Amino acid sequence: MARIPFTNTVVCDGCGVEITWAPVVLDQQSYCCQDCAEGRPCECDYPPEEEHGTQQTVQEFAAV
Numbered sequence: 001m002a003r004i005p006f007t008n009t010v011v012c013d014g015c016g017v018e019i020t021w022a023p024v025v026l027d028q029q030s031y032c033c034q035d036c037a038e039g040r041p042c043e044c045d046y047p048p049e050e051e052h053g054t055q056q057t058v059q060e061f062a063a064v
């Protein structure tokens, strides 16, 4: 039951990182963190996953 049903992807309006956590909403725009909301550089664009293989796992959603 640890699956969160994401219907859409929230992307930071500052750095463009995919936000999978609670975004910082400022002026009706979503930011990854407070730094991005203030126009400062952040490190949220670094994915937590260290492994970058050549094979990309494609998730197929069987929406029937």
Ligand SMILES: [Zn+2]
Pocket (backbone or CB within 6 Å): 012, 013, 014, 015, 016, 017, 031, 032, 033, 036, 042, 044
């Ligand atoms: Zn950002």
Ligand SMILES: [Zn+2]
Pocket (backbone or CB within 6 Å): 032, 033, 034, 035, 036, 042, 043, 044, 045
């Ligand atoms: Zn950030």
